[in-house]
Amino acid sequence: MATKRNEPDVQSSADDKNSLADHDSKDSTVKEAPSSESLTFTLSLPTPVRETPAHEAAVAIDDVAVNAHHVDPASMATTSISFVPASVVTMPPEVAPEAAVIPELPPVDHPTTRRGRQRAEVRPAPETATMLTAERLINQSKKSRRPAPEGFVQQLVYAVTFHLVNMGDSYRVRERKALEARITKMFTGGTRFVPVLTRKGGVGKTTITALLGMALADTREDRIIAIDANPDRGTLAERIDKQTRATVRDVVMRSDSLHTFSEFQTVVSRDETRLDVLASDTDPHVSEAFDEDDYNVVADMAERFYSVAITDCGTGIVHSVMRATLQRADSIVIVSGGSVDEARLASETLTWLELNGHADLVKNAVVALNTATQGTNLVKLEEIEAHFKSRVREIVRVPYDPSLATGSVVHYRDLNKLTKNAALELAAVVMDGLPEVRTD
Template sequence: MTDVPTSFRAQQRFTDPMAAVPAEWTAPTPPEGLPATPPFGQPSAPPPGAPQPQELSTVALLGQTRRGPSAGWRKWLYRASGGLIDLGESPKVLRHDALVTDAARPLRGCYRIAMLSQKGGVGKTTITATLGATFAALRGDRVIAVDANPDRGTLSQKVPVETPATIRHLLRDAEGVSSYSDVRQYTSQGDSRLEVLASESDPSVSEAFSAQDYSRAVELLEQYYSLVLTDCGTGMVHSVMSAVLDRADVLLVVSSGSVDGARSASATLDWLDAHGHDDMVRNSIAVINGVRPRRGRGGGKVDLKKVEDHFARRCRAVLMVPFDPHLEEGAEIALDRLRPDTRDALLELAAAVAAGFPNLDQAGAPEKPAQDRG
């Protein structure tokens, strides 16, 4: 007898599609609804109780890097112990790092610093160049120093000369300047990235440099630079001085450690007070430059502590910059050739100046940085 072929259903070669449906597909919708699907490209939130995803950060993947102390006997102890003894950074290093952070404070717009002194030979131009170089080496924005001395200023000699152009040439071609690269053709730059805009070498042309000329130059520079330092002449009644005082955010009154230098610096403050700039005097910084260590007793040496106390009662801060053989040369300035004490003093000065920077408005949008303009 011939066998009857078995049907496909009897052979169970096909299954009922509804028999394999998961139970949650046919379950009633919960009262609170189903979880919303996140927008495309955004990760979905893990269900309650599920472990949180770990971020693939550098620290998570490689662990915390141990560097140990950066200098001094603490560094050698850390290395000699194979990293087992870590006493942390010394107070000196911590203070240095804090000063660097202060000097590199973010700055909105342009901040203008004017160097004043009624007496020549106190190192006003040197302080302008070294402070500007310190700022330029620490910060990521642009820093420029302007020579506004009508008596053939020497600021341009503190950096390698890259162009014979002066502030007069920049003003002559101002209408054609529309970017930072245009301005850069008129400046010279040192290793620290400090740029210098030179003055005229001809005294007759320099004397004709007016307050309006200075204002035009600063209005142009502040579009492309975050810090503008002005090396002023010794004449407080020169026409440029009125524009300098009107546009400056802070004044640095420079003095030497001698009696006549201190008296001249004090007389500068007296002149400012007498001409309605008492608010700028209170916010000013006194810089006692070229201080030599005292040896022995008496001998007619100036009591610098009394000099410091005198200016501390009138100014926001008083800083002393020690004598340095490299600065005495009067040539191009290289920060790495300065003594450590001199570099530390300049760093303290930069931090003191930066303490007067205006606070950033956290609520508003930040202004476009100077280095991005043009």
């Protein structure tokens, strides 16, 4: 370390010593004024140099000196340059880029939105309430389990396994459901008319009409009507519990005032299966007055409110009512008994129809073989069936039933199981022959 000091003379040093010696003795009494001379020490230390660490140098920004100065625009000279292009280049017109084609995504089986719904297609025309069907609204994929099976063994296994094993319906249940599916066949294009006829009385024509109508009404969900069009006094209304005294004559007289179904219900009787029955004239003096025109009025009225109309025809087939009935018929049911003469008369009925321009109805006809008549046990029913199979579309055998043999009110729930199955089979066969769509 270098020390720079002043060199006092010898006299000054002696005086200083004397002054220091007297300072202690005179300090308590008189304080002398400080000397005008002073001693100054000056130290020259090296300037510390700080070295920048490597981690700071890596992120440091170099200092660049900026010389900011003011530029006077007036002192600047302006130079203009003009040039003439040697040639003009014509650019081609811009072509709009082609829109990118985005392929459509494949259909999604499950909803993709947050609430599990997809955007449905909106039809241009307003929809009716009948278009809100269960098949359209219910999500079939969310049905976790099949319906419970029917059948003793199937239901037992289903219950014991706590609904884990579902064997499905039994064979008989599957047959019954298939039969019901045939009966509930849907139609478009107007009412379907099915006459029940024969040339001989006493073979159970009215009973077959009641059984057919009850089976249809009990299985189907639409409206079924049975019309007693017998020019003589018919007994169809006596097969159910009558609720009104009105007949076909009242419908003809009040046709202009029966505008709604509620008003039409006042002239018909309804049984436990929801079958509506329109009775024939009960007065023998005016029964012959029911003719072709009257039947057309009744049929037009039934066509406004019902899906299927079954007509119980009279024993004769040459009267005018039969002509109007056959003109509206979509299919026919021929009733035959189990005796020789009854079967022969039923076959002659088919022949008469073929000769009078109704061959198509004969090919599509159904023969109901009533085995409750006398002499059935002595006749080969198989031979009768073989005969009719060569002429008509189908044959259904109706067994004997005590509830039908009395000729009184028929309670569909009280019929034997075989009789009820025969009625369902007859209804299914008749429905098979009716056209689903009719344009005329």
